[in-house]
Amino acid sequence: MSAPSTIRFKVRELAPSEQARFAQVLDHWLRPDAAISASEDCPLLLGRGARSLRLVAECDGQIAAHVALHIQRMRTPIGLLRVGVVGAVATDPAQRGHGLASALITRLQQEARTLNLDVLVLWATQPGLYERAGFVRAGQEWLALLPLQELPDATTRIRPATEKDIAALMRLHDAEAVGTLRSVAHWEELLAIPAMTVLVHARSAGVPDAYAACGKGHDLQGCIHEWAGPPQALLALARRCCLLENRTEIVVMGAPFQQAALQEITKRGISVVHGALGMLQALNPNDLLARVGAKIDSDGSLRDNAARVITNEAMNATPAEVTLFGLNAQRGLLPLYLKGLDSM
Numbered sequence: 001m002s003a004p005s006t007i008r009f010k011v012r013e014l015a016p017s018e019q020a021r022f023a024q025v026l027d028h029w030l031r032p033d034a035a036i037s038a039s040e041d042c043p044l045l046l047g048r049g050a051r052s053l054r055l056v057a058e059c060d061g062q063i064a065a066h067v068a069l070h071i072q073r074m075r076t077p078i079g080l081l082r083v084g085v086v087g088a089v090a091t092d093p094a095q096r097g098h099g100l101a102s103a104l105i106t107r108l109q110q111e112a113r114t115l116n117l118d119v120l121v122l123w124a125t126q127p128g129l130y131e132r133a134g135f136v137r138a139g140q141e142w143l144a145l146l147p148l149q150e151l152p153d154a155t156t157r158i159r160p161a162t163e164k165d166i167a168a169l170m171r172l173h174d175a176e177a178v179g180t181l182r183s184v185a186h187w188e189e190l191l192a193i194p195a196m197t198v199l200v201h202a203r204s205a206g207v208p209d210a211y212a213a214c215g216k217g218h219d220l221q222g223c224i225h226e227w228a229g230p231p232q233a234l235l236a237l238a239r240r241c242c243l244l245e246n247r248t249e250i251v252v253m254g255a256p257f258q259q260a261a262l263q264e265i266t267k268r269g270i271s272v273v274h275g276a277l278g279m280l281q282a283l284n285p286n287d288l289l290a291r292v293g294a295k296i297d298s299d300g301s302l303r304d305n306a307a308r309v310i311t312n313e314a315m316n317a318t319p320a321e322v323t324l325f326g327l328n329a330q331r332g333l334l335p336l337y338l339k340g341l342d343s344m
Contacts, residue, residue: 009065011058011103013056022066029091029092043190054067055108067108079291109281122135139277142274142275144272146238146251154233166188178339190213209233211229213227234261238252
C-alpha cells in the first residue's frame with residue numbers, strides 16, 4: 001500500500017492520559033492557522049470523553065502520526081449498520097513520506113474487522129492514500145446554493161436551539177429514513193460545538209417541527225450540513241442563518257431521500273449539484289449485498305446484473321452514479337447517505 005519506510009516506528013494506541021497534551025500537536029499538524037481545536041470540532045471523535053480508537057505511529061519515543069476511529073450505529077432501510085468513521089489522519093510534517101499514515105490505516109482496518117464493523121467511511125482532500133487502501137468514492141448527496149432573496153421569511157417562528165429542544169431534535173432526526181443513533185449526551189456535545197448555529201422552526205405551540213445546523217466549527221462555514229423538517233421550514237431556517245451570519249447566500253447539503261426539499265429548491269430555479277458523499281470501504285461486501293438482495297458469485301461478479309462491482313471505468317463516472325459501497329446505481333439499491341456524521 002505504501003513504499004517501504006526508511007525509519008523505524010511502532011504502532012500503538014494513544015493512551016487517554018496522553019490525549020490532552022497531544023491535542024495541541026494534532027492541531028498543529030491538521031490546522032495550524034485555525035482558532036478552533038479539532039477536539040472541539042469533533043467531540044465524538046476527539047473530545048475529552050470520546051470513546052474512539054486512536055492509533056499513533058511512534059518514532060524514537062515521539063508520536064509521528066495519528067488516526068482515529070469512532071464507531072457509530074446507523075439506521076438505514078437495510079437495517080442497522082455499524083459504521084467506523086475514520087478521521088484526524090495526520091503526520092508530523094518532518095516525518096511525511098515514510099508510509100506512517102499508510103501503516104496506521106492498515107492497522108485500523110484490521111481493528112475494524114475485529115470489531116465486526118460493516119463499513120469504514122472518511123472524507124479526504126487527497127484520496128490517493130485511501131484508494132490504495134481499498135476505499136472508493138461512494139454514497140450520494142446534493143448541494144444547493146440558496147440566495148437570500150429566494151428564501152421565505154418566518155422570523156417569528158425561528159429561534160436558537162437549546163438543550164430543552166433535544167427531545168424534539170431527536171424526534172425529527174430519528175423520523176428520517178437514514179441517520180445516526182444519538183443519545184441525549186451526544187446531542188448535548190454536538191450543540192456545544194463552537195462557531196455552529198443550530199436553529200429550530202417552531203409551530204404555534206412552540207414545539208419545533210424543523211431544525212438546521214449551520215457552520216460547524218472550523219469546517220463547513222456558510223453551509224447547512226444537517227437539517228430535518230418540511231421544505232418551507234428549511235428555507236425559512238436558511239434565511240435566518242444568512243441574516244445571522246450576514247451572508248447573501250448559503251449552501252444546503254441534502255440526501256437522496258430528501259426529495260421534497262430538493263423539488264422545492266429546484267422549482268425556484270436554483271441549481272443543484274449532485275456528488276459522491278465521501279470515501280467508503282465495505283468490510284464484508286457479501287453480507288451487505290445480501291441485505292439489498294444481490295449476491296456475489298465466486299468470480300466476484302454480481303448475479304442477474306443487479307449491480308456491478310466498481311471498476312476503474314466506473315470510478316471515472318459522474319460521482320452521482322456511485323452509490324452503495326462502490327456499486328453503480330441500480331433500481332432497488334440504496335443510495336447511501338450517512339446523515340449525521342458531519343456533525344461529529
